Amino acid sequence: xxxxxLFNVTTFVYLLxxxxxxxxxxxxxGRVGLAGSLTALAGLLIQSAxxxxxxxxxxxxxxxxxxxxxxxxxxxxxSWSIVLIFLLLDVRxxxxxxxxxxxxxxxxxxAWAQLGLDSGIEPLVPALQSNWLLYxxxxxxxxxxxxxxxxxxxxxxxxxxxxxxxxxPAQSGGIAALFPPARVLxxxxxxxxxxxxxxxxxxxxxxxxxxNYAWGTYWSWDPKETWSLIVWFIYAAFLHARFTRGWIGxxxxxxxxxxxxxxxxxxxxxxxxxxxxxxxxx
Amino acid sequence: MTxxxxxxxxxxxxRDGLSSLRxxxxxxxxxxxxxxxxxxxxxxLAPAEYQQRYGTGxxxxxxxxxxxxxxxxxxxxxxxxxxAANLFACSCKRFPAVWRHLRRPTVLMDETLERSLPCxxxxxxxxxxxxxxxxxxxxxxxxxxxxxxxxxADGIQLFAQKTxxxxxxxxxxxxxxxxxxxxxxxxxxxxxxxxxxxxxxASATTAVSRAGKPIELGFAVRCDDFGVSxxxxxxxxxxxxxxxxxxxxxxxxxxxxxxVIVNKPLTYKGITFYQSSYGQADGGIYRFTVRQxxxxxxxxxxxxxxxxxxxxxxxxxxxxxxxxxxxxxIPAVSGPAARIEVHPLRGESSAFIVFxxxxxxxxxxxxxxxxxxxxxxxxxxxxxxxxxxxxxxxxWSGCLLMVAGCYLAFFVSHRRIWVRITPGRVIVAGGASxxxxxxxxxxxxxAARLRQTIAREDQ
Numbered sequence: 001x002x003x004x005x006l007f008n009v010t011t012f013v014y015l016l017x018x019x020x021x022x023x024x025x026x027x028x029x030g031r032v033g034l035a036g037s038l039t040a041l042a043g044l045l046i047q048s049a050x051x052x053x054x055x056x057x058x059x060x061x062x063x064x065x066x067x068x069x070x071x072x073x074x075x076x077x078x079s080w081s082i083v084l085i086f087l088l089l090d091v092r093x094x095x096x097x098x099x100x101x102x103x104x105x106x107x108x109x110x111a112w113a114q115l116g117l118d119s120g121i122e123p124l125v126p127a128l129q130s131n132w133l134l135y136x137x138x139x140x141x142x143x144x145x146x147x148x149x150x151x152x153x154x155x156x157x158x159x160x161x162x163x164x165x166x167x168x169p170a171q172s173g174g175i176a177a178l179f180p181p182a183r184v185l186x187x188x189x190x191x192x193x194x195x196x197x198x199x200x201x202x203x204x205x206x207x208x209x210x211x212n213y214a215w216g217t218y219w220s221w222d223p224k225e226t227w228s229l230i231v232w233f234i235y236a237a238f239l240h241a242r243f244t245r246g247w248i249g250x251x252x253x254x255x256x257x258x259x260x261x262x263x264x265x266x267x268x269x270x271x272x273x274x275x276x277x278x279x280x281x282x
Numbered sequence: 283m284t285x286x287x288x289x290x291x292x293x294x295x296x297r298d299g300l301s302s303l304r305x306x307x308x309x310x311x312x313x314x315x316x317x318x319x320x321x322x323x324x325x326x327l328a329p330a331e332y333q334q335r336y337g338t339g340x341x342x343x344x345x346x347x348x349x350x351x352x353x354x355x356x357x358x359x360x361x362x363x364x365x366a367a368n369l370f371a372c373s374c375k376r377f378p379a380v381w382r383h384l385r386r387p388t389v390l391m392d393e394t395l396e397r398s399l400p401c402x403x404x405x406x407x408x409x410x411x412x413x414x415x416x417x418x419x420x421x422x423x424x425x426x427x428x429x430x431x432x433x434x435a436d437g438i439q440l441f442a443q444k445t446x447x448x449x450x451x452x453x454x455x456x457x458x459x460x461x462x463x464x465x466x467x468x469x470x471x472x473x474x475x476x477x478x479x480x481x482x483x484a485s486a487t488t489a490v491s492r493a494g495k496p497i498e499l500g501f502a503v504r505c506d507d508f509g510v511s512x513x514x515x516x517x518x519x520x521x522x523x524x525x526x527x528x529x530x531x532x533x534x535x536x537x538x539x540x541x542v543i544v545n546k547p548l549t550y551k552g553i554t555f556y557q558s559s560y561g562q563a564d565g566g567i568y569r570f571t572v573r574q575x576x577x578x579x580x581x582x583x584x585x586x587x588x589x590x591x592x593x594x595x596x597x598x599x600x601x602x603x604x605x606x607x608x609x610x611x612i613p614a615v616s617g618p619a620a621r622i623e624v625h626p627l628r629g630e631s632s633a634f635i636v637f638x639x640x641x642x643x644x645x646x647x648x649x650x651x652x653x654x655x656x657x658x659x660x661x662x663x664x665x666x667x668x669x670x671x672x673x674x675x676x677x678w679s680g681c682l683l684m685v686a687g688c689y690l691a692f693f694v695s696h697r698r699i700w701v702r703i704t705p706g707r708v709i710v711a712g713g714a715s716x717x718x719x720x721x722x723x724x725x726x727x728x729a730a731r732l733r734q735t736i737a738r739e740d741q
Contacts, residue, residue, distance in 0.1 A: 216669030
C-alpha cells in the first residue's frame, strides 16, 4: 500500500461523491444525498490515511517532513481542507446539496495533483526547515478552503436568487428546488467567511513570524505577502459591507466569488506567474 | 451574527457612521487594487533595468508615480494613514456607547426594550413574586449566568448576561491594526536592515544598510567556520556558520562558536544575524593533476581563481570556474567539479569540466594530456542579514490582540435574558448579539424550564 495509490482511490471516491450529489440534484432523493455525504466522508478518511502514510514514507526516505512542502502536497491538503469544511457545515446545518457545488473543487484539486503535478517526495530546502511550516500552511489552507466553500455557496445563491426573482419560491422547480432559501445561502456564505477570515489572519501572522525567523523581516511586500493582504482586504470589505444595506445578497455573493478568485491567484497565480519568496511552490 | 437582531441594535449607530463606513469600504478596495501594481511591476530594481524593461518614456512616468517603490510612496502611505484614521474615528464614535452599555447594562426591561427583543415568552403564575423570583434566580444561576435582582414598583426583575466581551471584538481588531502600524513605525525609525559578508576566520564590525550606508554594530562578529551540506539530489540541506561575538577583541562568554543556520538566527544586544547566503572568498586554492597519456607520473598543479598554470608540454591551463557541488548544475553527477581551459603548445585550445569524484573521466576526452581535479582548499564567506527591530514586539502584541479580537468578534456572542415578575404574570425575554438561531433554541428551552420551575410547588 502506497500513499500514491491511496490518493488515486481518494480522487475516485470524490468523483463518486460528486456524482451522488449531482444525482441528488436530479432525483431529489434524500438517500442519494446521504450517500453523497457518506462517500465524501469516506474519501476524507482515505485521504487522511494517505497523508499520514506519505508523511511516514518521507521519513523512510530519510527526508522526513510534513507533507506540506511543495505544490503537489499543498494542492492535496487544499482538497482535504475543502472536504473537511464542507462536512462540518453539512453536520451543523444539514444543507447537503451544497456538496454538489463544493466537492467539484476538491475533486478538481485531486485530479490536477494526480495527473499534472510532480508527486516526488523532495527533501526540505533550508528555508522550509521550520515548525512554522506546519502552522503557516495549515492555517492558510483551511482558511482558503472555507473561502472555496463560500464561493460554492455564493454560486448557489446567484442561481437561487435569480430563480426566486423569476417566479415565486413555492413554484420553483428544477435543480434549484432542493436549494436552501436565498436568505439561508446568504447567511451560510457569511458563516463560511467567518471561519475563513480569522484563519487567513492567523496564516498571515504565522507567515510573518516565520519570515522574521528566517530573514529578519516580518513583512517585505513580496508578491505572495501582498496578495495575501489583498485577499484579506477583500474579505475585510465583505465583512464591513454587510453592515450597509445594499451589500448583502447578490453583491455579497459576487464579492465572495471575487475573494475566492483572488485567493486562487494568491495561491497559484503568484507561484506560477510572479517571482518571489514562495517560488518553491507551497 | 444574524441580521434581524443586529440590524435593530445597530440601526441608529449605522446611520451616523454610514459615511465613514463607506470610506472604510473605499479604502479597503483602493488598497487591494493599488497593491496589485506592486506585485506586477517589480519593486526596487536598478534604474537602468527599468529603462530596459519599460523604455525611457514609460519608466519616467512610472517613476513619477512612484510605482517602482510604491509601498513607500506618499499616496500608498496616505491610504494606510487614512485607513488608520478612519478606523480610529469609527471606533471612537461607537466605542463609548458600547462601553457604557457593558459597564452599566440595562437591567430593567421596560416596554420599549421588551418589544425590541427577538425572543419573548409570557405565562401566568399563582406563585408570589418573591418566591417566583427566588426560583427563577436559582435556575438562571445554574443554567445560564448569575442574575441581578431589582425590585420595581410593580414586582421584581431579573437580568442575566453571558460573555458581554463579544461586543468588544471589532474594537480590539481595530486597535490591533493601529498597534501593528505603530510597531512598524518604531521599527523603521529606530531599527535597520543590513547585510554583512564575513570570510572564514575574519571578523566584521560594520554592516551595510540596504541604502548602502555603513552601520556600526558596536561590537565585532567573527565567522569561525562556514559549512554547507547537500542532499543526494544535490539540493542544499543546510548552511551553517559558526559565529563568535567579540567585545574589545575578546569573545563574549556564551556567544562563542554559536551555530547559525537558516531559521535559527543569533541575537546579541538587539541585533540579529540571519544566515542568508554564502560563497567562496577570493584566495582559495584549487588542486589539479595532469599526466601524459603516454605514461609518466601525474604532476600536481595548484592555482587560484582566474590564474593560469604552466603545463609540462609548455602550454598553459586556465581555471574558469569551480564548484563544490556540481549536481546543482548537472543533476546526474555529484561532488566538486571545475571547468578549465587548456591551451596546448600545439593544437586547439579547449574548455571542459573535470570532476573530483570521477578521476577517470577525462581519459575519455582522448587528448594527450589527462587532467584530474582534486578539489579546493577554498575559504568560504558567509552572508548574513543583520536586523535590528525594536518595534517587532509591538507588532507581535498587535497580532495577538488581533487574534483575540477576531475570536471575540466572530465566535463570542453576548447573550442577555430579562425576567419580569409581577403578581400573577412572568415575562421572559432576551437576545443575542450573534448566532440568533442557536440562542433562540436555547431560549425556548430555558423559558420552558422557568415556567416549570416557577409553577412546580404551586400544585
